[in-house]
Amino acid sequence: MDIIAVMSPIIEVQNLRKTYGQTIAVSDISFDVAEGEIFGLLGPNGAGKTTTVECLQGLRQPDSGRIRVLGLDPRLEATALRRCIGSQLQESALPDRIKVWEALDLFASVTPNALDWHVLLEQWGLAEKSRSSFSSLSGGQRQRLFIALALVNNPRVVFLDEMTTGLDPAARRVAWDLIKAVRDSGTTVVLVTHFMDEAEKICDRVAVVDRGNIAAADTPQGLITQHASEVRVIFTAEQSDLPWLAEIPHVQRVTRKGPRVEVEGGGPVLALVAAALVEHGITPSDLHVEQPTLEDVFLKLTGHSAGE
Amino acid sequence: MRTLTKLSWIEVKLFIREPITMVFTFALPVIFLFVMGGVFRNVPDPDVYRGVGAVDFYVTAYMGLVMLAIGVVGIPVHLTAYREKGVLRRLRASSISVWSLLGSQIIVSFIIAILGAILIVILAMLVYDINLPKSSGLLIPAFILGTLCFAVIGFLLGALFPTTRAAQGVGLLLFFVMLILGGAGPPREVMTGAMRAIGDFTPLRYVILILQDPWLGFGWHEQASLITAGVLVVAGALSARFFRWE
Numbered sequence: 421m422d423i424i425a426v427m428s429p430i431i432e433v434q435n436l437r438k439t440y441g442q443t444i445a446v447s448d449i450s451f452d453v454a455e456g457e458i459f460g461l462l463g464p465n466g467a468g469k470t471t472t473v474e475c476l477q478g479l480r481q482p483d484s485g486r487i488r489v490l491g492l493d494p495r496l497e498a499t500a501l502r503r504c505i506g507s508q509l510q511e512s513a514l515p516d517r518i519k520v521w522e523a524l525d526l527f528a529s530v531t532p533n534a535l536d537w538h539v540l541l542e543q544w545g546l547a548e549k550s551r552s553s554f555s556s557l558s559g560g561q562r563q564r565l566f567i568a569l570a571l572v573n574n575p576r577v578v579f580l581d582e583m584t585t586g587l588d589p590a591a592r593r594v595a596w597d598l599i600k601a602v603r604d605s606g607t608t609v610v611l612v613t614h615f616m617d618e619a620e621k622i623c624d625r626v627a628v629v630d631r632g633n634i635a636a637a638d639t640p641q642g643l644i645t646q647h648a649s650e651v652r653v654i655f656t657a658e659q660s661d662l663p664w665l666a667e668i669p670h671v672q673r674v675t676r677k678g679p680r681v682e683v684e685g686g687g688p689v690l691a692l693v694a695a696a697l698v699e700h701g702i703t704p705s706d707l708h709v710e711q712p713t714l715e716d717v718f719l720k721l722t723g724h725s726a727g728e
Numbered sequence: 729m730r731t732l733t734k735l736s737w738i739e740v741k742l743f744i745r746e747p748i749t750m751v752f753t754f755a756l757p758v759i760f761l762f763v764m765g766g767v768f769r770n771v772p773d774p775d776v777y778r779g780v781g782a783v784d785f786y787v788t789a790y791m792g793l794v795m796l797a798i799g800v801v802g803i804p805v806h807l808t809a810y811r812e813k814g815v816l817r818r819l820r821a822s823s824i825s826v827w828s829l830l831g832s833q834i835i836v837s838f839i840i841a842i843l844g845a846i847l848i849v850i851l852a853m854l855v856y857d858i859n860l861p862k863s864s865g866l867l868i869p870a871f872i873l874g875t876l877c878f879a880v881i882g883f884l885l886g887a888l889f890p891t892t893r894a895a896q897g898v899g900l901l902l903f904f905v906m907l908i909l910g911g912a913g914p915p916r917e918v919m920t921g922a923m924r925a926i927g928d929f930t931p932l933r934y935v936i937l938i939l940q941d942p943w944l945g946f947g948w949h950e951q952a953s954l955i956t957a958g959v960l961v962v963a964g965a966l967s968a969r970f971f972r973w974e
Contacts, residue, residue, distance in 0.1 A: 477821060502823035509821055512814035517745040522738050527822050529730045573822065 428491075430455040430577060430608050431476065436485035438471050445471040446482070447632035453577075453625075458599065458609040460619040462714070463629035464724075469612045470510060472629070473579050476610070477507055490576060503531055506575035506607075508566045508583055516555035520546055520565060523554065524572055531573045540568040543598055545591070559586035567595065571602065578602065581612040596622045616714040626714070628721055635721040640714055647720050648712035653683040653693045655704035664700065668692050732828045736835040743802070743836055752797040752903070753840055757790040757848055760912070762855070770856045776915040780944055783856040787848060788939040789912040791871070794844030795878040796910075796932050798837045800902040803882025807833075808895040811886075816973045826971060830883055837879035838872075845871070862945030870942055873953060874935035877960040881931065884967040911936040931959045 429452035438446040446468040453459040461469040474480040476489050478498030487494055492501045514523050524541065528534035541547045544564040549557060557565065563586045570578050580599070584592045600622055603609050613619055619626045620640045627637035636643055650672065656679040665674045669692060671685040683693050690709045697703065743749060761783070768782035777785040810816045819829065852858045861867050885902075889895035907913055909923055910932030916924060927933050937952035 479817070479821060499823055499825065502821060507821040509814070509817060512818035512821070514818060515742055515810070515815055517742050518738060522741070526731070526734045526738055526824075529734045530823050569818075569822070 432488040434486040437483045444632050449634055451627050455608050457624040458603050458622055460611045460623035460626040461629050462619040462626050467629040468632040469629050473612055504576050506570035506578035508570040508580045510581045514554040517553050519551055519553055521550045527569045528572045533574050535572055535574045537572050544568045560591055577608045579610045620714045630722040643717045644712050648716035649686050650684050652710040653690050655707040656680050657702055668696050732831045735828050736832040739832045739836045740839055749802045752801050753794050757793045765856050776917045783852055784859050787852050788943045789936045790848045791845045791939055792932055792936040793912045795841050795874050799878025799882040801899045803833050804885035804889055804895045804899050807886025808889045809892045812892050820973045834879045837875050841875045861943045863942045866942035866948050870938040873956050877956050880960055880963045884963040887967045887970040906930040906932040
């Protein structure tokens with residue numbers, strides 16, 4: 421028997437619901453997270469992602485639904501649970517005058533299996549800031565400190581809520597690599613994000629959250645294949661009229677913007693378009709294909725873009 | 729336990745790094761000591777100051793004042809700021825318990841109260857030639873009871889105040905009302921009846937009495953110690969009821 425198949429998920433969520441007065445933050449959400457994966461909750465602000473993870477961390481009481489994290493019920497066993505998980509929260513802070521190393525040292529003290537925080541300081545680019553006070557850190561430095569604090573107790577599951585907000589592009593890439601390394605060392609990662617590229621690049625599986633519900637959940641590639649299988653073939657051509665393009669099998673739409681031609685279609689459309697172009701004596705040097713992204717999936721599933 | 733130790737040590741350092749609380753806890757009592765000592769000297773007068781010298785009277789009153797500053801200004805402002813900014817949320821998510829939080833505040837209170845008391849006594853000894861405590865054995869439990877009482881009052885106020893601004897405003901008001909009417913200001917003998925009545929409602933009055941009596945050789949003030957313990961228990965129960973993380 422396949423060992424992976426019998427392993428129960430490290431996080432189970434069934435029919436989670438949470439309302440604040442008249443506002444439905446989470447309508448009905450169910451998903452499982454397998455041990456050792458990076459699981460993304462992707463959606464616009466206000467979709468219910470943060471409320472969902474706060475229920476998982478035992479920071480909020482859900483109205484209904486069943487939650488198990490590491491086999492524990494966050495409603496009843498929150499304290500035991502929080503020792504085994506790491507959390508990077510939105511809207512949290514440290515005392516203004518606490519020093520970076522003091523915070524790490526304090527948060528490491530909650531468990532005997534904590535990581536060496538000196539290593540985390542190096543990894544997250546904070547070594548030079550070790551003796552600086554929290555209030556003197558830049559937004560990006562604070563964010564990196566919060567991620568390091570989420571990891572310092574060597575958690576089995578780490579929740580990262582909009583972890584790259586405030587990071588510059590280079591720091592984002594470093595953060596992605598480090599989070600993948602965290603996953604490779606055996607820690608399960610739950611990543612809350614509204615960045616499509618982030619979810620696509622580092623998540624093993626993604627749940628698309630919209631208005632308190634999960635619209636779809638799969639691997640990023642699986643979502644793309646299933647919900648946005650069309651590719652865009654793009655090239656420039658001087659000829660003004662190319663009526664035969666639309667006749668090519670699998671082509672669904674042709675649009676022109678000046679000399680730029682975009683051909684949308686599915687399956688082997690690239691090869692067919694390329695062959696037809698050569699046949700008609702057109703050999704553009706800029707012929708290329710754009711694969712659909714999670715952004716396209718998101719638009720299709722929710723009818724609006726993540727920023728809206 | 730390790731977390732409690734670390735958190736307490738960090739909190740002591742944070743306390744010292746915060747200039748405003750340092751002023752209230754250390755500078756104000758010292759200024760009062762020199763103002764009152766300069767005006768009234770340390771000559772016993774049977775009509776005021778319970779028949780002892782003014783500085784002998786005020787030494788223990790200002791020990792109580794340090795405890796008061798911790799309890800109505802230091803801890804409440806600190807805790808409400810923590811809640812407002814999301815520090816409590818952050819601590820809670822990392823499984824730092826309310827007991828570690830409360831415990832660290834109590835430990836900080838003791839360290840600051842002891843340092844404040846030493847400072848006041850040394851200065852009073854050097855400048856005013858005060859009498860040393862008559863019964864140190866009774867002074868120690870009184871000191872512990874008084875410090876605990878105000879630490880827990882601080883925790884309760886920190887749970888009740890909705891914002892840091894409210895904590896600062898109301899905290900300062902409580903501080904000055906208690907300071908003036910609770911036994912660290914003008915001598916009770918010259919106050920009006922109404923002033924004395926209000927003074928009787930301030931915990932500071934009883935904390936000062938339990939400190940003052942052993943120091944001056946009047947023994948253990950049983951009634952005041954019971955009231956102080958009662959305030960401690962009630963404030964503890966109420967803060968358990970009203971404490972919130974966010």
